Amino acid sequence: MMKRSYIKLSGILLLVVGTLVVSLAFFLPYLLDINAYRDEILTSLQKSLNRKVSFTRGEFKWHFGPSFDFDGITVKEPDGSADFLKADRITVRLALWPLLDKRIVLRDVALEGADIRLVRNKDGKLNIDDLLAPGKEGMQIQFRKMQLKRSTVQWYDMAVGKEGLPPVAATNIALTLDHVARGRKGSVKLACDIPALSGPPARVVLNGTVRLPVKGQSLLEMEVNGDADIKQAEIGRFWPYFGSHIPFANPGGRLDVATSLKGKPREFAAKGKIRVNNAAVTWPTIFHATVAPRFLQAEYDLKLTGKLLDIKTIDLSTDGFRIKGSVQLYDYAGKDPRIVAKAATPGTFRYEDVRTYVPYGIIPADTSDYIENKIKSGVFKLDTGVLDGRISQIAHMERGDNYNTLLIRGPVEKAVLSYGPKAPTFNNIKGTIELKGKNFNLIGMTGSFGTSPFKLQGSITEYNTDKQSDYPVRMEITPRSPEVAWLARIVGANKLEFSGNSNLVLTGSGRFSTYRLDGEWELKQAAYSFPGAIRKPAGTANHLAFSSILPPGEIKLNSVTYTLPPSPSPQTPCCGTATSPISVSKFKPTRSG
Template sequence: MQNESSRVPRWVFIVGMSLSAFVLLLVLVVLFFPWDTLREPVNRYVSEKTGRKFEITRRLDVDLGWRSATIKLDGIEFANPSWARDPYLVKAERAEVDLRLWPLLRQKVVIPRLMLASPTVGLQMEKDGRRTWALGKDTSDEGTVPTIGLVQVDRGGIDFLAAHLGVDLHADVDFDSARGEMPLHYRIKGTYQRQPLTAQGRTGNVLQLTEAGQPPFPLEIDAAAGQTKLKAKGTVATLSGLDGIDATFDVRGQSLGDLYRLLGIALPETSPYALSGRLQKTAALWEVKGMKGKLGLSDIGGDMQFDQGQKTPRLGGSLRSAVMDMDDLGPLIGLPPTERSAKAVEGVTPPPSVDQVKKSSRSGDKVLPTATLDFERLRAMNADVRYTADRIRNVRDIPLDKGSVHVKLQDGVLTLDPLDLGVASGRLAGAIRIDATQSPADIRASLEIRAMQLNRLIPKVETLRTSFGRLDGRINLSGRGNSVASWLGGASGDVSAITGRGEFSNLLLEFMGLDGAEIVKFLLGGDNNVTLRCAAVAFDVNKGVMAGRSLVFDTADTVFHAEGQANLSNETLDFIVRQEPKDMSILSLRTPLVIGGTFGSPSGGVKAAPLAARGLVALALGAINPLLALAATIETGPGVDADCQEVLKRARQPISKAATDGAAKGKAAKQ
């Protein structure tokens, strides 16, 4: 009885044997099924579903598994949509496609691996969202785009066209196992962002488009787009989002501003550059670490980050120059680089220099930069970057020592705050604000001049080298414009500079006063300094016209009073300087000095009428007695000391309402 109860029921045995036989039969069918008989039905089915011709030209075979299948195609032709430029999406001698089975139940195509032998691939996307690799009849439907993991290519060509992005590229690839860990070689030629592009390099034998969990594959590239050249070597985890980049790079070109068209990073215009460092990317965050190199004649280094994951991309970082060359500042305010800067970086075609531009420009006498602000760039991203220059060289006309600036760009509003420059042993400090959300831009500047030394402020004037005194002042301007020139041409506000006691070159004063006796004394006894009691240069600025409100230079020898204006719009000068000597002198032909001309070509001279009157008197007296002619040149010294307190008081505050209002808006640049 016990043996009978422990026996397996006959029906269970029969069912088990039947299932085993079925499984065995199914395995045999899978192993020996003539898959090629399905080739024509598959061709018709895919062609009908996609709306374009699909054909396996020679043979179809399948290795079927529980979770996936490997489809082997001997000869494949898959046409592009009728709107595409290239006739085929893919045409290859052989192809292998690993296909996940279960996602097919959700009408999702997942291809973990795709191998193509000698392919011709035609990829194209349109502005309206259509793309040739979408497998449905509606090629703009995201749901019809397959997920592709690893791609292996053995000799072939790939075309990619996206006219609305300015991209039209052709790549030739070939595989050679003798090349070690990077056997796949590629060459690319075409246009990128509407600039000519060429590139070549090597990668691993498998391109990882989206497959996760795979080791990063190696990549080398040597590319040139327009005047920008890039060399990089490292690894990439996935190509679809360029994720997991870890590479060293060397990039150089005519201006960092060119990278906006290539990468979408709104950097300022600069002199030619060459930079190297380590580039890493995780998700939407790009990081450059240990960057170093040159901007024209200046060195630069630091770390930068570019976050594309925010609604508006954000650039951040900290940069430093051990030595910054003054010639490299021009492009930042719209001027071409100097010839020295233009030729400073090896391997970069020099851009037109400021000297070349002047020669070819009809308005070469213009000084203020006319390059317009690029509003699109200022609205393209946000930024928070700090820059410091430990030493500034090649200062020539402007004796800068060092400088630093904190650059912020938020929703189209650019601020330089604080801006701090060491000038002539003193400081120029403050803030500049540019609101590019308005057109013309609302531009405000508030700068303070502190303790600049006169003998360093104008180092080219030999007679000032022994002078000393402290210069203080301020610039508070506001207005609208799309360039430095247009802004200043319509700006209003306050500009002033004042100085107290010091010493000044006697020779310079006597030349300005045309005092022959003092010049003779100098030739016999040498130059001597005279006491500077006070000086003020202050302007009310109204819509670009700088009207002098306190223009006084008072020394123990002479007091100078000036009146007139400078026009920032047409860049003209119109001043008269009157000298009032405090001592009696002979051989003096003192007469008002006239300063005119333009900023680029100023002119100076004596006012003709008073000088001619003195000359006629001297001529008439000389006809009676030559010694009497000297009487016409005797200066009795009617000048008196200026009221320095009043001079400095007038210099400190604007008078007109327009200047006062403009200065108040300018001060608002400081946060």
């Protein structure tokens, strides 16, 4: 019986409360006179905004609670010189119980068709500075919820450049701030368009939560958890803000960003994708041509702590090129941070597709010239790329053992090198390229010089130190008739005829200014002749050895040894007359073009 009576009593109470709420919703609009509260409402709004407020019409309504609708509202600047805000309608929701006691307590506000004007003057002061840092007459009321619908925000910045920033607008704004206040966790939702100077507008969508620190704490303690999606943003629209810190001019193009973020400004995790479309970088001191890929895209997963920026994964791609890796920046706020970067290309890339991306301006002049003018094509791949060192070490790899901060290794195939239009090309080059420690290494290289196949092992020692480099190399080549004829023309032996197989071994070492090149040429299986001088048939033992110095622009032959046994046939001229070593002190070749 007691239980049944309790249930009946609870039902009666709920019925009474429901009847009261419905009755209030129905009768309260008729019982309250808007004009009786007009002055008090205006006073509350003006104290909240520290600005003069006016409206054309007001009406009391019940929107899930008591509220006032104001039409044709205008909010002036503090000095009354211009409109700070104009809106078709503002709905202000009130707290119910204070209203029954004839007191106005504002809770929520929603603006429809608003036009808000934000200005930064030449002295750097904002027209909302008083709202951002309220004084005694500042913000007296905190709205639980604020909304903007079908609204526009105009941004005028007179403090940038000589003539200020061209006006920027955010249109079609849909903004909801719910419980965003000091010491509380609230939510933020924003969607808007930013009209472009030309072309389609940018679209911005933000969604997440924010917990503001309690009063007295820095906003750097704010906690954010949300997503951002920005499409087709004009890169150059806000260039005046950061262009002075970038060494090239406005590249134009559009920017897409899709990212998530969780944490505080100084300690957070983020994951997302950034894509740049149709930008063109002109930076002649670094790139010898305009860098204008159709797109540049980066996918990332990072975490920031007090001492470490950890980009756990980064995937960078553009026309014909993709590279993946990771980056850690230790002690990033210190004077000499440490960088640890690792990278590799998942697939191959063609040199012809990426040659405009080569930063020639930061490469030593001789190397830069060689890459730009000698390398014509090739298929490359980065298997290993490691950079590990302090900023001070990376900036001065030539000092001490700082060269150990960098390791690059990867295969190449189908490469072509050209030394002029009349010289045979080095083609179909295949092997491994390695930059390890202080040496640049060519490992297991094969290819052809014109039609003559070769094998090569070589290095450039002290490549990135302040010491002079050495160029040790060993090359085995099987000279064919076209390449021998080209070489013969250089030395003036235009009538030399050559056929058959032979083997030439070249070994080199020394510095660029005094490079030593020695050769051993086994000619037994070769046949050659020079009118009026020599005719050597295939199968006759024959050997040529030479030692030379190659200063820039000439060849100095220290010695030449040519060995050929006497001919058994008197009809073969001169076959046995050059069995002794021949020494040539200096020889200058004719140019081959």
